[in-house]
């Protein structure tokens with residue numbers, strides 16, 4: 162087995178598994194830690210965590226041509242809707258010990274799992290809060306290089322825009338996961354993706370990429386935009 166960088170990404174890797182299937186992975190910040198039952202592989206004494214595109218929309222987006230190197234070592238990132246830490250843990254691997262990942266989650270039960278995952282990860286800061294009220298966590302967060310949002314709420318584009326006004330450095334990016342059915346079950350997903358893109362444009366973002374995440378995540382898309 163040979164692990165090598167995935168396409169033009171410096172911090173995402175690829176290997177071929179025993180069944181001959183291509184798998185992407187991140188270099189583990191916490192060797193030995195499995196966050197969601199993912200397979201761990203070791204090469205030259207370095208441990209990598211397999212990144213499952215059906216469990217993480219960011220992995221799906223990478224496989225579908227996401228702009229490379231959006232997430233780099235040392236970045237400060239705000240993550241809205243961190244859940245129990247599946248995707249956040251891979252971002253934590255990518256930003257390394259000098260980065261900082263502020264993870265907001267409003268479900269106390271889920272946040273407890275997030276705290277457990279975060280404990281050995283010095284760059285992950287779990288925060289129990291509601292992303293609709295950034296003023297409630299403003300004192301805990303510095304200005305960030307990127308905001309990632311996956312809250313599966315009808316007003317998801319407005320929420321990331323609001324948080325950007327509070328915390329995003331100028332000329333920086335946002336990554337918005339759009340769940341079409343959270344917005345309107347009666348509309349075609351493509352119409353909803355376009356409407357969410359329009360809301361970001363109205364909030365002064367330049368939209369750089371819109372990725373339909375099927376077949377990994379049906380009725381979901383990812384929008385990349387710059388302030």
Ligand SMILES: C[S@@+](CC[C@H](N)C(=O)[O-])C[C@H]1O[C@@H](n2cnc3c(N)ncnc32)[C@H](O)[C@@H]1O
Pocket residue numbers: 216217218241242243244245246247248249265266267268271290291292293311312313314
């Ligand atoms: C689709 S899940 C996130 C999955 C996660 N991003 C991942 O890939 O590992 C959406 C999460 O957003 C949280 N959420 C929804 N609305 C929220 C709000 N207003 N404030 C904070 N968290 C919220 C939910 O509790 C849920 O855990």
